[in-house]
Amino acid sequence: MSPTSHLTPDEIVERVFPADDRAGAVPEHLATCAACQGSVAALHDAWLLDRGAVSGAVDDLPASFWEAQAAATMASVRASAPADAPVPGVVVFPSRVRGILRHPALALSSLAAALLLVGGLSLLRSGPTAPPVQRAAVTASEVREKTPVAVNDASDDELLVSVDRALEDSSLAGLVVEEEL
Amino acid sequence: MSVDERAAKRELESGILSRVVAGDVDAFEYFVVTYQKRITRFVYTLLRDPGEADGIAQDVFVKAFRALPEFQGQSAFETWLTRIAINAVRDHIRRKRPVVSFSELRAEPDDDGPELPAAFDPADGTSPERDLLSRDIRRRIAEALVSLSPRQRAVFVMKHYEEKSIAEIGEATGLDEGTIKSHLFRAARKLRERLEDLR
Numbered sequence: 115m116s117p118t119s120h121l122t123p124d125e126i127v128e129r130v131f132p133a134d135d136r137a138g139a140v141p142e143h144l145a146t147c148a149a150c151q152g153s154v155a156a157l158h159d160a161w162l163l164d165r166g167a168v169s170g171a172v173d174d175l176p177a178s179f180w181e182a183q184a185a186a187t188m189a190s191v192r193a194s195a196p197a198d199a200p201v202p203g204v205v206v207f208p209s210r211v212r213g214i215l216r217h218p219a220l221a222l223s224s225l226a227a228a229l230l231l232v233g234g235l236s237l238l239r240s241g242p243t244a245p246p247v248q249r250a251a252v253t254a255s256e257v258r259e260k261t262p263v264a265v266n267d268a269s270d271d272e273l274l275v276s277v278d279r280a281l282e283d284s285s286l287a288g289l290v291v292e293e294e295l
Numbered sequence: 296m297s298v299d300e301r302a303a304k305r306e307l308e309s310g311i312l313s314r315v316v317a318g319d320v321d322a323f324e325y326f327v328v329t330y331q332k333r334i335t336r337f338v339y340t341l342l343r344d345p346g347e348a349d350g351i352a353q354d355v356f357v358k359a360f361r362a363l364p365e366f367q368g369q370s371a372f373e374t375w376l377t378r379i380a381i382n383a384v385r386d387h388i389r390r391k392r393p394v395v396s397f398s399e400l401r402a403e404p405d406d407d408g409p410e411l412p413a414a415f416d417p418a419d420g421t422s423p424e425r426d427l428l429s430r431d432i433r434r435r436i437a438e439a440l441v442s443l444s445p446r447q448r449a450v451f452v453m454k455h456y457e458e459k460s461i462a463e464i465g466e467a468t469g470l471d472e473g474t475i476k477s478h479l480f481r482a483a484r485k486l487r488e489r490l491e492d493l494r
Contacts, residue, residue: 127487131451133479135460157490160432165456167433171345172336180331187327187353191360195320 119143121150130157301371308372316363327356330373334380340452341384341445343437351387355380370466377453377467385445432490439486450475451482 121129121144132138144150296304314322334355339348359366359379366375440448450468453459454475459467464475 123487123491124484127483127490131455131479131483131486133476133483156429156432159429160436161455163429164433164436168340168343168456169336172332172339172348180328183331183335183349183353184324184327187331187356188321188324190353190357191323191327192320194357194361 120147121153126150126153126157129154130161305371309368312363312366312368312372315360320360323356323360326359326372326376330376331356333373334376337377337380337452337457338384340456341440341448342387343441347387351380351383355383358383374463374467378469381445381449381468384449388445435489436486439482439489442489443482443485446470447478447482447485450478454479 121141125141129137129144144154308326311322311325331352335348335352338351338355339345342348342351355376359376362379366372440451443451446468450464450470453464453467454461461472461475464470465472468475470478
């Protein structure tokens with residue numbers, strides 16, 4: 115650019131919007147040309163106008179706007195917080211208890227089903243249709259009575275006594291019933 | 296803000312962040328209240344739509360909250376938040392692009408953008424002709440800005456509207472100095488195209 119030629123549009127834009135942190139040196143022509151100074155000033159003014167407009171439009175918003183925005187934002191933040199996030203000062207239930215608290219209907223129906231099953235099994239055990247338990251609960255003394263003396267050695271006797279004890283255990287008896295069922 | 300003040304603020308925010316990460320969700324309100332104006336202004340400068348700026352600013356905080364476990368604290372929280380805002384605006388522009396074309400925006404000759412508070416009007420007190428010229432150029436600057444790619448737009452706004460240094464822009468965008476200058480140069484060229492008849 116010769117000192118006498120006017121600034122190009124690129125140069126005018128570069129004066130106002132430099133691509134670097136520091137604006138370049140002022141062209142010699144600009145220092146003396148009122149027309150070019152006017153062009154640069156017009157763009158600069160317009161930029162300030164635009165910058166002031168956007169900044170002012172936001173800064174002039176009333177406090178109620180910011181309060182509402184903060185409240186809405188925090189509501190979304192709370193909603194997006196993980197459900198099992200620990201909250202200071204709050205006792206956290208173990209996961210099993212939390213499951214019951216979250217789905218009480220499901221927990222209660224599971225409990226009812228379990229009670230029904232236990233009740234049903236008890237009825238089967240105690241009612242007339244429980245011969246498997248009776249049949250299984252053959253005592254060692256009965257075995258001894260029905261077994262010839264020659265075969266009734268000590269080891270067999272111990273084995274039968276232990277089986278007898280085991281069958282007296284109700285839980286194992288229940289297992290027998292279940293297997294029969 | 297002095298270096299000491301900046302360090303004190305960073306320490307304060309680090310403590311609050313620890314509380315939020317530990318489960319104190321309400322402590323996050325500090326960041327919302329502290330940065331909501333700055334983020335809303337930034338988004339508004341990029342999009343020029345008050346409604347969108349409000350909604351996206353809220354989204355930025357929610358995204359930041361969700362991503363808090365990933366925040367390493369290597370940059371200031373505000374810088375990290377700005378990066379989230381840039382990404383949110385970019386995503387918004389990409390989603391919106393097929394719906395609203397730039398030609399539609401240009402079809403409104405009376406659209407001078409948001410109302411300008413008197414205190415910010417540099418044309419105040421000058422001749423009506425100059426006022427008119429200023430407003431016309433301003434409209435074209437706003438149009439040129441909207442026509443930029445999201446990244447160019449973000450870099451341009453940070454440099455010329457928020458007066459950030461190249462280094463600060465680099466920190467917020469993750470771009471190197473050369474790329475930032477290239478974006479600024481291209482943005483200025485687009486601006487010049489719209490201001491061809493300026494002289």
